[in-house]
Amino acid sequence: MHVSVNAAVSADGKLSSRRREQIAISGDDDFARVDRLRAESDAVVVGVGTVLADDPSLVRYDETHRTSIRGETASPPARVVVDSSCRTPTNAAILAGDPETYVLTSDAAPESRLTALRDAGATALVAGEERVDLTDAFAAIETHGIERVMVEGGGELIFSLFKAALVDEITVYIGNTVIGGRDAPTLADGDGFVEAFPELELTSVERIDSGVVLAWHVS
Numbered sequence: 001m002h003v004s005v006n007a008a009v010s011a012d013g014k015l016s017s018r019r020r021e022q023i024a025i026s027g028d029d030d031f032a033r034v035d036r037l038r039a040e041s042d043a044v045v046v047g048v049g050t051v052l053a054d055d056p057s058l059v060r061y062d063e064t065h066r067t068s069i070r071g072e073t074a075s076p077p078a079r080v081v082v083d084s085s086c087r088t089p090t091n092a093a094i095l096a097g098d099p100e101t102y103v104l105t106s107d108a109a110p111e112s113r114l115t116a117l118r119d120a121g122a123t124a125l126v127a128g129e130e131r132v133d134l135t136d137a138f139a140a141i142e143t144h145g146i147e148r149v150m151v152e153g154g155g156e157l158i159f160s161l162f163k164a165a166l167v168d169e170i171t172v173y174i175g176n177t178v179i180g181g182r183d184a185p186t187l188a189d190g191d192g193f194v195e196a197f198p199e200l201e202l203t204s205v206e207r208i209d210s211g212v213v214l215a216w217h218v219s
């Protein structure tokens with residue numbers, strides 16, 4: 001499987017404010033770039049923190065770009081939420097509409113929540129005891145034909161993916177704003193590394209909107 005992370009951060013590295021509300025850091029051209037990245041992917045992945053904060057639908061993508069790569073009959077990218085306890089609300093936008101939605105969950109999920117999400121149309125896959133085991137969960141979606149995933153955040157999930165050595169590449173739009181706040185989410189949160197820091201190889205630098213996109217390959 002190929003795992004690509006994309007996110008937008010403020011000039012001071014924040015994904016959002018301390019209120020954890022969605023903030024448009026990207027401009028129109030960067031959102032168009034994100035739509036192309038989605039189009040190239042078999043699935044778009046977010047953590048349940050992002051679902052609860054932003055209620056993303058993850059349905060928008062560049063259809064022309066997708067059909068030019070995958071052919072006229074290519075189906076839309078699937079949606080995936082990483083959610084140990086099945087906290088995703090049954091009326092979440094990520095469950096609405098056509099593209100398939102996978103909920104990657106754990107043994108900790110109450111049976112009633114698991115059933116509710118399955119009844120709401122999700123395909124729930126269980127991997128891990130207390131928390132989602134990302135290596136096993138990603139292997140599980142690969143058996144459903146998902147080989148190329150794009151992760152859109154947030155910071156807790158991105159950190160865990162680095163910790164599990166699952167990230168192949170990362171693109172970051174750095175916008176022209178300062179958000180600040182010690183409790184505001186950053187690109188990689190979790191417990192943080194104290195040694196064996198993942199190393200990145202810079203592959204491109206591009207000026208977009210009022211910011212810059214950095215692309216890195218994970219060494």
Ligand SMILES: NC(=O)C1=CN([C@@H]2O[C@H](COP(=O)(O)OP(=O)(O)OC[C@H]3O[C@@H](n4cnc5c(N)ncnc54)[C@H](OP(=O)(O)O)[C@@H]3O)[C@@H](O)[C@H]2O)C=CC1
Nearest residue numbers: 007008016020047048049050084132153154155156157160
């Ligand atoms: N600017 C941008 O590009 C983006 C910004 N954001 C912002 O980020 C914030 C949300 O980020 P954040 O709060 O970090 O939430 P995340 O989206 O990273 O979700 C984190 C949650 O995922 C669940 N989870 C399950 N298994 C794992 C695992 N193995 N590792 C990590 N998490 C796991 C956990 O909840 P549980 O234990 O219940 O399973 C955890 O709390 C919002 O403010 C949002 O607006 C989000 C995306 C993009």
Ligand SMILES: Nc1nc(O)c(N)c(N[C@@H]2O[C@H](COP(=O)(O)O)[C@@H](O)[C@H]2O)n1
Nearest residue numbers: 008023024025026054056057058059152
């Ligand atoms: N690329 C990007 N730039 C920003 O400025 C953002 N705030 C985000 N946020 C993430 O985009 C997703 C929104 O999904 P839908 O538009 O509902 O499809 C979601 O993952 C946000 O957190 N991204």
